[in-house]
Amino acid sequence: MKTKWLLSSSAVIMGLVGLAGTFIPEEISKILGIASTPVTLILLQIIGGLYLGFAMLNWFTRSALIGGIYNKPVVLGNLMHCIVVFFALIRQLAEQFHFLLLILTFIYFGFAVWFTLVMRSNPLSNQSKMPV
Numbered sequence: 001m002k003t004k005w006l007l008s009s010s011a012v013i014m015g016l017v018g019l020a021g022t023f024i025p026e027e028i029s030k031i032l033g034i035a036s037t038p039v040t041l042i043l044l045q046i047i048g049g050l051y052l053g054f055a056m057l058n059w060f061t062r063s064a065l066i067g068g069i070y071n072k073p074v075v076l077g078n079l080m081h082c083i084v085v086f087f088a089l090i091r092q093l094a095e096q097f098h099f100l101l102l103i104l105t106f107i108y109f110g111f112a113v114w115f116t117l118v119m120r121s122n123p124l125s126n127q128s129k130m131p132v
Contacts, residue, residue: 003123006114007062010078013107015055021048054081067123075119082112 020028025044029036054077061074086108093101 003066003118004062006111006118007058007066010111011055011058011062014051014058018048018051018053018055021045021051023048054078065123067118067121070123072119075115079112079115079119082108082115086112 021044025041025048026036028044029040034040057074058078061071064071066075086105089101089105089108092098093105
């Protein structure tokens with residue numbers, strides 16, 4: 001299982017979302033069509049910080065043995081995040097269609113499936129093929 005690709009790609013995507021939420025919350029609120037109140041802006045920055053934290057976790061764990069019981073908290077945290085965001089995006093798409101939300105829905109669905117496969121895999125079965 002190519003967990004390095006999974007964790008690297010999720011780290012990059014979450015890092016970009018986190019940087020945007022942290023540094024340009026006013027612009028994001030305008031794009032989303034919500035009022036730029038102080039509470040909204042601080043919540044966007046908090047969400048950006050959470051995304052940056054996940055990005056750092058995934059980036060620094062990308063070379064570790066992952067799957068089965070190995071690094072299970074990392075896999076389960078990412079899986080839970082992807083599933084919850086996927087269902088939230090589905091709900092929002094049902095109310096109002098937006099092309100950006102559709103793309104994000106497919107990305108999160110892909111990550112949810114990939115993290116599920118990693119969780120159910122055994123990384124030691126491929127250990128003889130891994131480079132030293």
